[in-house]
Amino acid sequence: MNATRDILAHVQRLPAFPASAARLAELLHDERAGAPEVEKVIRPDPTLTASLLRMAASAYFSPRSRPETVRQAVALLGVKRTFEIATGAALASMLPARLPGYEMEARSFWLHCVAVGVFSERLAKETRSQSPDLLFTSGLLHDVGKLVISAFVQKEAPSILLKARHGMDFSAAEREVLGVDHAEVGAQVAKLWRLPEAVATAARWHHRPAEAPAGENRTLVDLVHAADALAISLGLGCDAGELARNVDPQAFTRLGLHVRRLEHVAGEGLQAVKELAAALGEVREAK
Amino acid sequence: MSSITVEISDLKVSANPDDMIITYALGSCIAVIVHDPVRKVGGMIHYMLPLSEIAPEKATEKPAMFADTGIPELFRSMYGMGCDKKNLVVKVAGGGALYDDKGLFNIGKRNYTVLRKMFWKAGVMISSEDVGGAKSRTARLWVGTGRCTIACQGEEVEL
Numbered sequence: 154m155n156a157t158r159d160i161l162a163h164v165q166r167l168p169a170f171p172a173s174a175a176r177l178a179e180l181l182h183d184e185r186a187g188a189p190e191v192e193k194v195i196r197p198d199p200t201l202t203a204s205l206l207r208m209a210a211s212a213y214f215s216p217r218s219r220p221e222t223v224r225q226a227v228a229l230l231g232v233k234r235t236f237e238i239a240t241g242a243a244l245a246s247m248l249p250a251r252l253p254g255y256e257m258e259a260r261s262f263w264l265h266c267v268a269v270g271v272f273s274e275r276l277a278k279e280t281r282s283q284s285p286d287l288l289f290t291s292g293l294l295h296d297v298g299k300l301v302i303s304a305f306v307q308k309e310a311p312s313i314l315l316k317a318r319h320g321m322d323f324s325a326a327e328r329e330v331l332g333v334d335h336a337e338v339g340a341q342v343a344k345l346w347r348l349p350e351a352v353a354t355a356a357r358w359h360h361r362p363a364e365a366p367a368g369e370n371r372t373l374v375d376l377v378h379a380a381d382a383l384a385i386s387l388g389l390g391c392d393a394g395e396l397a398r399n400v401d402p403q404a405f406t407r408l409g410l411h412v413r414r415l416e417h418v419a420g421e422g423l424q425a426v427k428e429l430a431a432a433l434g435e436v437r438e439a440k
Numbered sequence: 441m442s443s444i445t446v447e448i449s450d451l452k453v454s455a456n457p458d459d460m461i462i463t464y465a466l467g468s469c470i471a472v473i474v475h476d477p478v479r480k481v482g483g484m485i486h487y488m489l490p491l492s493e494i495a496p497e498k499a500t501e502k503p504a505m506f507a508d509t510g511i512p513e514l515f516r517s518m519y520g521m522g523c524d525k526k527n528l529v530v531k532v533a534g535g536g537a538l539y540d541d542k543g544l545f546n547i548g549k550r551n552y553t554v555l556r557k558m559f560w561k562a563g564v565m566i567s568s569e570d571v572g573g574a575k576s577r578t579a580r581l582w583v584g585t586g587r588c589t590i591a592c593q594g595e596e597v598e599l
Contacts, residue, residue: 388465420495
């Protein structure tokens with residue numbers, strides 16, 4: 154399909170991921186890398202420094218003490234958490250004002266990303282499943298494909314919306330009309346930006362956990378699927394598709410999730426979602 | 441006219457006839473919209489969950505998060521502004537659901553069921569409602585006139 158080819162070509166035209174965040178991604182794979190190496194990447198980048206300190210001051214990331222320097226932040230949070238915050242700040246800095254195909258303002262898109270990041274981690278805690286690596290980042294970036302596909306969705310909005318309003322999952326409608334959906338495009342973006350494999354996996358399968366091949370990180374995909382469904386259901390970052398999303402019951406069975414657990418996570422997590430969305434929103438507006 | 445936004449897990453009441461109270465993106469959450477045409481007072485809650493027992497501490501901080509703590513708070517706020525129960529016009533919107541055959545995500549339905557039970561016990565009549573479906577709704581209430589609209593799927597209709 155021509156549309157599919159055009160969309161995938163557009164992935165290549167996305168701006169590069171900020172260099173310091175990309176460098177941190179590389180450090181994650183380097184077992185010898187520790188706090189001093191991480192610090193060296195962050196300190197020359199004033200924007201990243203400011204965002205890291207702003208985020209590290211939130212109760213979500215540092216419930217006990219507030220780090221005041223990059224060194225303290227890295228020591229307190231560790232390499233992985235620092236990377237997770239850096240990718241959040243990097244994404245925040247790249248968001249356009251509006252995603253027209255989804256009829257969504259940046260603020261609303263952002264609220265949704267943060268909600269899925271926070272809920273993914275809370276659901277892992279709730280189900281006492283071991284939290285998969287980079288769960289927060291995988292949740293935060295699950296919809297990154299929307300940045301690319303939005304303009305194409307806008308062109309075909311009447312056909313996609315017609316299908317979605319007659320019982321079809323919104324991403325399935327994207328696939329039917331455009332030949333590819335925001336989930337697959339998101340996985341391509343994650344690859345282009347050389348983000349860890351977990352991010353691409355969660356992006357690719359978050360609407361279709363049942364179809365993820367056996368070798369994939371099943372718990373990660375299930376958690377992001379459930380967190381996304383919860384955020385959409387609660388209206389945290391609503392888009393043109395409204396509530397037209399499928400829920401995969403098997404993902405919930407595997408996780409041992411039922412409605413009361415979902416409600417508990419929503420009740421306990423809402424404040425953190427609002428707080429983090431506001432903090433990262435400041436990062437975004439400072440650009 | 442100034443507009444007052446009701447965030448998720450929040451409620452607002454106004455006696456200024458020039459105000460319009462609005463809430464966005466009601467998915468499985470529910471808005472209860474109350475108007476007193478005699479006193480010209482309007483109020484709205486956007487609650488997220490049915491029962492506060494799920495997170496009692498949150499209910500103390502934010503009673504409007506739950507139906508069982510938030511709805512009584514809304515009515516108390518209306519009475520506090522001199523409204524009389526018999527004059528109140530009560531409307532309800534939201535309670536939507538994802539495409540979810542197994543009912544895993546029936547938060548919307550549970551939100552609605554608890555509301556109906558509470559209203560039945562308290563003798564409150566619902567004058568009109570727009571609930572359920574895979575919809576995300578925006579609700580508006582004009583305090584001066586009691587006009588109420590619901591916007592969803594690209595259309596805005598009177599409630």
